[in-house]
Amino acid sequence: MTTRTDDLAPGSRQRTVLAERAMLAKERAYAPYSGFRVGAALLATDGSITEGCNVENASYPAGMCAERGAISTAVARGVRDFVAIVIATDAEQPTPPCGICRQVMMEFAPRLEVISVTRGGADARWTMSDLLPAAFTPTSLGRR
Template structure:
């Protein structure tokens, strides 16, 4: 597999950033998620006139990846157009950690400010699929094994 550097993934996130639909806030965000088999999938924030319908770049990237059949991730890069990096919001942290512990590279569009962290570091004590598996084990339920994949 070809190694993808943090900077290469950030560069892809900047492409996604340029496609963001941030009509209301003007706060564009781009994300690029790297799958374990080396595929890079982009996501951007997509706002909506019904504000609650807005989706962040991180979740947009995950939705796209899952839809394309990828569930195992190496890293995600996220960029904003600010002097410093911005961390994923709470909802996105939960969404990201659903798929395990992997690298999170935070960057910007115009500066060299970069912060490398991980999904577990961003959301300590996370509620994950493991909690449901333990629930199943203790209670004899089957909430987590709906499909064989």
């Protein structure tokens, strides 16, 4: 599998695979409180795909988003360079990532392509600069 962002056009094989993997991850979501299931499939520059799903908790703030779950799992595997993330929900409209996830995405992938898909076939695509302009980054701390 290649990792060029122009391979992420609607209908492309890569985008289809990522959307399918995100939808499967959504099916494994643990969301007994909100009922709002989210899956994510994170594509790395090495071609690997890491899934995540939301994992809620009776202590609500202890819950974890699908996007951050995928990033944490990938980092634990030694993967830190990401190309794209596909987010899948059952919502009518494509769901953008929350603010905390945007910040975590920016840490590792300021040029990440963010795609959101729904079961009904709607989709949206954003860049990180769309989602988090004027971001606080490692550069803000004098790093990198």
